[in-house]
Amino acid sequence: MTNFSRRKLITGGLAATAGISGLGAAAVVAQRYGLIPPDNGGVWGPGETLTYAAQRLLTTHSPAREFSRSMISKMPFANETSPPNDAFKHHQANGFSDWRLTVDGMVARPVSLSLSDLRSFPVRSQITEVACEEGWSYIAEWIGTPLVEVLHATGLLPQARYVVYYSIDRGWWESIDLADALHPQTLLTMGMNDGDLPVSFGGPLRLRVPRQLGYKSVKYITQITATDSLKRFGEGLGSASPEGGYAWYAGI
Amino acid sequence: MSATSTLRKLETLRVSAVVRVTHWITVIAFIALVISGGEIVISHPRFYWGEVGNVNTKPLFTLPIPASRHTVPTGYGYVLLDQNGWSRYLHFEAAWLAVLTGLVYVIWGVANGHFRKNLFPLPADRNRRAFRQAIVRHLPWAPTAAAKAGSYNVVQRTTYLIVIFVLFPLVIWTGLAMSPAFTGAVPLAASALGGRQSARTIHFFVSNLLLVFLVVHVTMVIVSGFKSRMRAMITGRVVVAKERT
Numbered sequence: 001m002t003n004f005s006r007r008k009l010i011t012g013g014l015a016a017t018a019g020i021s022g023l024g025a026a027a028v029v030a031q032r033y034g035l036i037p038p039d040n041g042g043v044w045g046p047g048e049t050l051t052y053a054a055q056r057l058l059t060t061h062s063p064a065r066e067f068s069r070s071m072i073s074k075m076p077f078a079n080e081t082s083p084p085n086d087a088f089k090h091h092q093a094n095g096f097s098d099w100r101l102t103v104d105g106m107v108a109r110p111v112s113l114s115l116s117d118l119r120s121f122p123v124r125s126q127i128t129e130v131a132c133e134e135g136w137s138y139i140a141e142w143i144g145t146p147l148v149e150v151l152h153a154t155g156l157l158p159q160a161r162y163v164v165y166y167s168i169d170r171g172w173w174e175s176i177d178l179a180d181a182l183h184p185q186t187l188l189t190m191g192m193n194d195g196d197l198p199v200s201f202g203g204p205l206r207l208r209v210p211r212q213l214g215y216k217s218v219k220y221i222t223q224i225t226a227t228d229s230l231k232r233f234g235e236g237l238g239s240a241s242p243e244g245g246y247a248w249y250a251g252i
Numbered sequence: 253m254s255a256t257s258t259l260r261k262l263e264t265l266r267v268s269a270v271v272r273v274t275h276w277i278t279v280i281a282f283i284a285l286v287i288s289g290g291e292i293v294i295s296h297p298r299f300y301w302g303e304v305g306n307v308n309t310k311p312l313f314t315l316p317i318p319a320s321r322h323t324v325p326t327g328y329g330y331v332l333l334d335q336n337g338w339s340r341y342l343h344f345e346a347a348w349l350a351v352l353t354g355l356v357y358v359i360w361g362v363a364n365g366h367f368r369k370n371l372f373p374l375p376a377d378r379n380r381r382a383f384r385q386a387i388v389r390h391l392p393w394a395p396t397a398a399a400k401a402g403s404y405n406v407v408q409r410t411t412y413l414i415v416i417f418v419l420f421p422l423v424i425w426t427g428l429a430m431s432p433a434f435t436g437a438v439p440l441a442a443s444a445l446g447g448r449q450s451a452r453t454i455h456f457f458v459s460n461l462l463l464v465f466l467v468v469h470v471t472m473v474i475v476s477g478f479k480s481r482m483r484a485m486i487t488g489r490v491v492v493a494k495e496r497t
Contacts, residue, residue, distance in 0.1 A: 044338075047345025055433050062437035067303070075308035080323055129304065129448065131432050133336060134321060135296035136306035137448055211433045245337025251433030252344065 034161065034177060038230045038238030039248045052249045059251065060179045064210035067127045072193060073138035076130075078200035081219055088168050088220060096204040101188070105164070105225035108155025115204055118188055121145040121153070126185055128210035130217065133250065140201075142208050143191030148182045151226070160226040164233055165207050168220040174239040175230055175248070176209055176216065185210050188221070213250035215241060266488045268366070274357040275485060277349060282466070284346035289459055291339040294332055295320045299456060303447030312453060347427065354420060370404065371413050377406035411465070419462050426455035 030036050035053035039045070084092070091099050096115060104110040125143040147163070163181040166173040180186055187208045190197055197203035202219030209216045230238045238248035297315035298305070305311065307324055318328035320335065361367045376382070386405040404412070428434045428441055429451035435442040445451045473481045484490045 044341035044345055047341065047348050050348045051344050055431075059433040059437040062433070064432055064436045065439050065442070071303060073304050073306075073309075075306075077306035077308050077323075129432070131430070131448060132296075132306075133340065135292070135452055136298075137304045138306050138308075139304055211436055213432065245341075247341060247344075252431040 034179075037247075037249050038175075038236065039242040044247075048247055048249065051247075051252065055249070055251050056177075056179060059211070062211075063183075064128050064185050067129065067139050069127065069141070071139050072127060072141055076138040076140050076201070077136060078198070079132065079214070081200075082169060082172075084199075084220075085169055091168075091204075092199065099204050099222075101205060101221060102223045103150060103154045103226075104223070105227050106157040106160035107151070107226050108157060109153075111154055113150070115190060118145050118150070118190065118205075121149045124184070124187065125191070126187065126210065128185065128208070130210075130214045132214040133246070141193050142187055142189045142197075142210075143194075144187040144189035144197075144205075144208070146184055147186045147188055147207065147224075148184060150188065150224070151181065156226055159228045161228050162226070162230055162238075164225045164227060164230070164239075165218055165221055166223040166225075167218050168222045172218060172220075172240060173234070174207075174216050174218050174241065175227075175233065176212070180209055180211060180251075183211065211251050213252065215246065216250050266490060267484050268364075269488065270357065270360045270364075271366070272485055272488055274353050274360075277353045278357075281346045281350035281353065282462070284342055285350065286459070286463060288339040288343035288346065291335050292343060293456065294318075295334065295336050296324055297326065298324065299453045300449035301446065301453060302449055303442075305449040347424075350420075351424060354416075358416070367413075371409050371416075373406045373409045377409075382406045383410075415462065415465055419458055419465070423455060423458045423462065426451045426458060430455070 027036075030049070030053055033056075035049070035056050037048050037052040040049050099115050101113045101115075101118065102110070103113065122145065123143060124146055125141055127139060127141045129137050129139045131137040151163070160178070162175050162177055164173060164175040176186070185208075187210075189202065189206045189208045190204060192198065192201055192203075197206060202217070205221045206217055206219045207221050207224075227233070230236060234240065235243050237243055241250070242248045293315070294317065297317050297319055298307070298311040299313055299315075300309065301312045314326075317326070318330060318332050319326045320332040322331045361371075373382070377386075383406055386407040389405075425441065426445065428438075429445055430442075430448060435448070442448050442451055445454060480490075
């Protein structure tokens with residue numbers, strides 16, 4: 001009986017040691033390959049980390065689904081945004097002619113771009129779906145400058161790992177990793193369905209991140225900051241979403 | 253020690269530890285999924301068919317409940333609290349728990365012959381008459397011969413197989429079909445179902461079927477002897493009738 005128990009104890013101990021070292025090694029490897037999301041702490045950390053790591057292993061380079069022109073929604077739903085602040089109203093009154101996009105942080109040549117500067121970059125269009133975390137969705141054509149073009153032009157530094165982006169309402173900010181930031185479909189969007197991007201849909205400038213849920217596509221973008229760490233931004237959870245209780249990674 | 257030997261004989265049938273552990277982890281995960289899933293639905297209790305759907309398009313059907321977003325017309329004069337943040341975190345964490353547990357169970361079940369031995373209907377039972385008999389035997393809700401034999405009858409076996417190999421895979425698939433990143437990598441996951449909104453609607457119905465299974469399952473456990481069934485699924489000891497052949 002004692003022998004049996006001892007054997008069990010030794011096997012159990014070895015298994016536990018192997019398991020813990022395995023987890024430790026997995027954590028190091030995951031950190032090394034960027035598989036850990038910024039909101040990895042607390043009770044939801046394990047689930048978020050599994051989701052983000054699995055998505056990064058499976059979908060890093062895949063494109064979001066694109067649709068035919070005939071599938072563009074006749075009645076897209078803009079959703080609500082908080083009332084525009086005075087700065088926005090001022091820009092709106094000027095027809096957004098003074099709208100600037102600042103690109104700073106870990107870039108060799110920080111710039112401030114007007115909308116026409118942005119239009120001088122290669123302009124692309126895509127017909128993709130906006131899916132809200134609530135469950136509803138619509139398809140539209142989005143026209144704009146791929147974020148990757150702007151990041152290349154400003155000389156994104158090799159140590160940069162994330163891109164943080166802000167709405168004119170500074171409390172509304174998000175961030176994405178380089179897999180999404182350098183993705184060709186991630187678009188600084190200025191047009192929708194062959195017209196200017198309406199204000200209700202984020203005009204004059206919205207960052208469309210079609211591989212993630214709608215709340216990552218922040219409206220009224222004025223600033224983009226490249227960084228190697230999200231720790232210094234807000235509460236260090238990656239964006240305003242986790243601070244409000246929502247997951248940072250929304251590609252689900 | 254004749255008492256011990258009798259007891260030994262009565263306890264020759266056991267519910268395997270893998271079945272018991274994976275069963276209870278699945279219970280926890282499933283309850284978490286139902287609660288969080290129900291909560292998420294409240295933010296948009298409208299269902300659609302096809303790729304897209306929103307408050308500007310015609311729903312397939314609408315649940316007659318208030319919503320947690322005032323942008324959704326429900327006919328109710330009030331809006332419920334937004335609880336989607338933790339609901340979504342919990343939903344995906346519980347989904348991982350259920351999926352990983354299910355993988356352990358299915359791989360073990362195949363390797364060990366659990367499905368073949370305990371869940372595939374016995375050759376003699378693979379006909380309509382056996383189904384009918386198994387159901388009829390339950391009408392007076394007396395403990396069944398199969399239960400006495402410490403084994404599942406053909407209706408139970410079929411139901412468990414459908415839950416394990418049809419409903420759970422379907423609810424996972426339709427869940428993944430709502431992920432914008434996953435459907436980018438595997439477009440067929442959404443298109444084969446008719447689109448994202450179809451996937452969401454099927455996800456809702458399959459979840460409801462699983463919930464119906466849970467209710468019936470628990471009812472049957474209570475009816476067929478709550479204590480002995482719970483003991484079997486917790487300690488593994490199955491008490492078998494004495495004239496077992």
